[in-house]
Amino acid sequence: MSSQDLVTIKPENRPTDLLQEVENLKFQGYRFVQICCTRVPEGFELTYSFDKNYELKNLRFTLADGEGITSITSLYLPAFVCENEIHDLFGVPINHIAKGVDFGGKFFRLAEKTPWHDLPKGGAH
Amino acid sequence: MGYLSFAGTILGGLFKKPVTTQYPLKPAVLxxxxxxxxxxxxxxxxxxxxxxxxxxxxxxxxxxxxxxxxxxxxxxxxxxxxxxxxxxxxxxxxxxxxxxxxxxxxxxxxKQAAAQPAVAVTLVKGVTPTASAPATGTQAAAASAATAAKTAAAPQTTPPGDGAGHA
Amino acid sequence: MGKHTVVPFGPQHPVLPEPIHLDLELDDEKVVRAIPSIGYIHRGLEKLVEKREFKEYVFIAERICGICAFGHGWGYCKSVEGLMNIEIPLRAKYLRTIWHELSRIHSHLLWLGLMADGMGFESLFMHSWRLREKVLDIFEKTTGGRVIFSACKIGGVRRDIEDSELHGIAEILRGMRDEVREITDIFFKEPTSVSRLKDVGILSKEAAVATCAVGPMVRASGIPLDYRVADTSGVYRELNFTPVTTDTCDCYGRCWVRVQEIFASLDMICQAIEKIPAGDIAVPVKGNPNGEYFARLEQPRGEAFYYVKGNNTTHLTRFRVRTPTNMNLPAMVEALKGCDYADVPMIVLTIDPCISCTER
Known part of the structure; x- marks a missing residue:
């Protein structure tokens, strides 16, 4: 079972704080697992997950609607899949994605732009 | 001879039964x-x-x-x-x-309204037909098709609100 | 400097089981760069979790992919059970492990068939899938479905397998071992097959770590990364399990790893059938999920990651699946650099692409 280690990054310290934390993890030998984006009333909640020896470490912070975040592809290149997906589906601006893997909104072919950007309307089917 | 080595297989294939299942000629085994x-x-x-x-x-x-x-x-x-x-x-x-x-x-x-067979209730002298145990939901739902004998006793036997038991 | 062309590969291509688009930049016959593009099979299944009750959603979760169907059903149930602190009975854990390992066998046999088809070896493709039919018949008898099992539910499993039937399954699997060896030996000994697999799609150990690949892709580069070592929701601790690795770093190595995993799974299932205890198969589930939980599972293609978030209603607010192919795409793009144009289908197939999982 994965350990539920969640480190929340304080709102006043991103984006440089995010890169600092990720750099520490990289030099400790952590492997990148995924980035998850959830639409919450305050904006977008991003969770970055890293793994070492089957123990998960998660970084979490919340972005306001329209606020951007710096990409971690400079440290972990494979993050481009998750970052492009979040950009295409949720419309979260992600800055400085590494050259060659910045698809400019064209990674995910969709009929409607940023379909998951708005708050979900609750209710059953 | 090199090119006759496959002849045995060809001849066998002409006369042996197929190894595949013969669906849809034969029904599928499910x-x-x-x-x-x-x-x-x-x-x-x-x-x-x-x-x-x-x-x-x-x-x-x-x-x-x-x-x-x-x-x-x-x-x-x-x-x-x-x-x-x-x-x-x-x-x-x-x-x-x-x-x-x-x-x-x-x-x-x-669902068809079921026609219940008429149940003959013989009245024994001096004994009024007592209610059976309150009807279950399904029977209450089909109360419209109650028998003639039962309908005679229905107002007393059917507890009020039982018909709405399964809302 | 040779002639520079850009060739589109996919989304429709005979070797691709699922649609993915690659723009291949070629320098004469050598691939310089590959640019992927996905989204042909996006169904928005993660968004659907807001509209289905959490107990019904398991049927949607397992339809994320046809090949790894059981894995997704188990992953979803596992994450919700972790969130709600539900402990499932031991027999249910054994049954889930047995079905998941059978799922691994069927997935690897399917992949072997696709690999043979990618090489042009049609008869080997058909023989691999003929063997796979035996596993699918087991699924049909035990779960009621050949591809989509609907066997997992939150709290346990929906159906039990009787002990007599379990012993019958063990007999079938023991008989399959020799047939599988006969088919898989062809991949490793037939000269045309070996020449198409050896030294093709090299992914060095450093590149495998840098691209954060998972599954057989990384195990063929010498890194023993297999989540079954740490998985406590199955019964892998009680079965004799070690990750299969090799260090050839090429397509031949990945093929070899998957074949050894088939044999390892056959052994593990027979062991599990010996050890399975009697008991309940499910526990009742009360209440609503509240909070969040991360879970992982080793699917046939690698490590899959599940995240659920609930707010004490019958509908979850978020369900995230990060599938192994999602992580292997960068590794594939890396392995495609510098390869021959004719080797592109082999390398694309070697990550076992399951694009419907990647896009959900």
Whole structure:
């Protein structure tokens, strides 16, 4: 079972704080697992997950609607899949994605732009 | 000779039985646990609508007033959730798959009002016919088809509100 | 400097089981760069979790992919059970492990068939899938479905397998071992097959770590990364399990790893059938999910990651699946650099692409 280690990054310290934390993890030998984006009333909640020896470490912070975040592809290149997906589906601006893997909104072919950007309307089917 | 070495196989192939299954010439052998399609014993259905609410594909439509149960076989994903959740267990899965068709349409089953056989009640001198135990929900729902003998005693025996037992 | 062309590969291509688009930049016959583009099979299944009750959603979760169907059903149930602190009975854990390992066998046999088809070896493709039919018949008898099992539910499993049937399954699997060896030996000994697999699609150990690949892709580069070592929701601790690795770093190595995993799974299932205890197969589930939980599972293609978030209603607010192919795409793009144009289908197939999982 994965350990539920969640480190929340304080709102006043991103984006440089995010890169600092990720750099520490990289030099400790952590492997990148995924980035998850959830639409919450305050904006977008991003969770970055890293793994070492089957123990998960998660970084979490919340972005306001329209606020951007710096990409971690400079440290972990494979993050481009998750970052492009979040950009295409949720419309979260992600800055400085590494050259060659910045698809400019064209990674995910969709009929409607940023379909998951708005708050979900609750209710059953 | 090199090119005659395969002759044995060719001749054998002409005369031996095929190793493949001969479907559809012979019917398919289906295990009985196979989730093929949903069938209903409509007479036992109480129109509670539980299957309609639980269906993940939204394939079932239950109309309580018309006592009908209809399923869109092309939307059904054969998950058997309706079978598991039915309170009176009137649904079952059959191994036979639903037949293909050219038009997507619903299949509807309507519960017939059952005609109950008349029960003769002999009146024993000095003894009034007493009520049996309060009717169960299904019988109360079919109270409209109650027997002549029962209807005579109905106002006393049917507890008020029992007909609405299964809302 | 040779002639520079850009060739589109996919979304429709005979070797691809699922649609993915690659723009291949070629310098004469050598691939310089590959640019992927996905989204042909996006169904928005993660968004659908807001519209289905959490107990019904398991049927949607397992339809994320046809090949790894059981894995997704188990992953979803596992994450919700972790969130709600539900402890499932031991027999249910054994049954889930047995079905998941059978799922691994069927997935690897399917992949072997696709690999043979990608090489043009049609008869080997058909023989691999003929063997796979035996596993699919087991699924049909035990769960009611050949591809989509609907066997998992929150709290346990929906159906039990009787002990007599379990012993019958063990007999079938023991008989399969020799047949599988006969088919898989062809991949490793037939000269045309070996020449198409050896030294093709090299992914060095450093590159495998840098691209964060998972599954057989990384195990063929010498890194023993297999989540079954740490998985406590299955019964892998009680079975004799070690990750299969090799260090050839090429397509031949990945093929070899997957074949050894088939044999390892056959052994593990027979062991599990010996050890399975009697008991309940499910526990009742009360209440609503509240909070969040991360879970992982080793699927046939690698490590899959599940995240659920609930707010004490019958509908979850978020369900996230990060599938192994999602992580292997960068590794594939890396392995495609510098390869021959004719080797592109082999390398694309070697990550075992399951694009419908990647896009959900």
């Amino acid at each position: 295990p009985e646990e196979l989730r093929g399609r949903v069938l209903i014993d409509i007479q036992r259905c109480i129109s509670c609508g539980m299957c309609m609410r639980k269906c993940p594909a939204g394939a079932i439509v239950v109309d309580r007033s018309a006592k009908s149960w209809s399923i869109n076989r092309f939307a059904c994903v054969q998950c058997a959730t309706c079978v598991d959740n039915c309170p009176v267990k009137c649904l079952r899965m059959e191994p036979q798959y639903a037949a293909p068709g050219t038009v997507k349409q619903n299949e509807t089953f309507v």
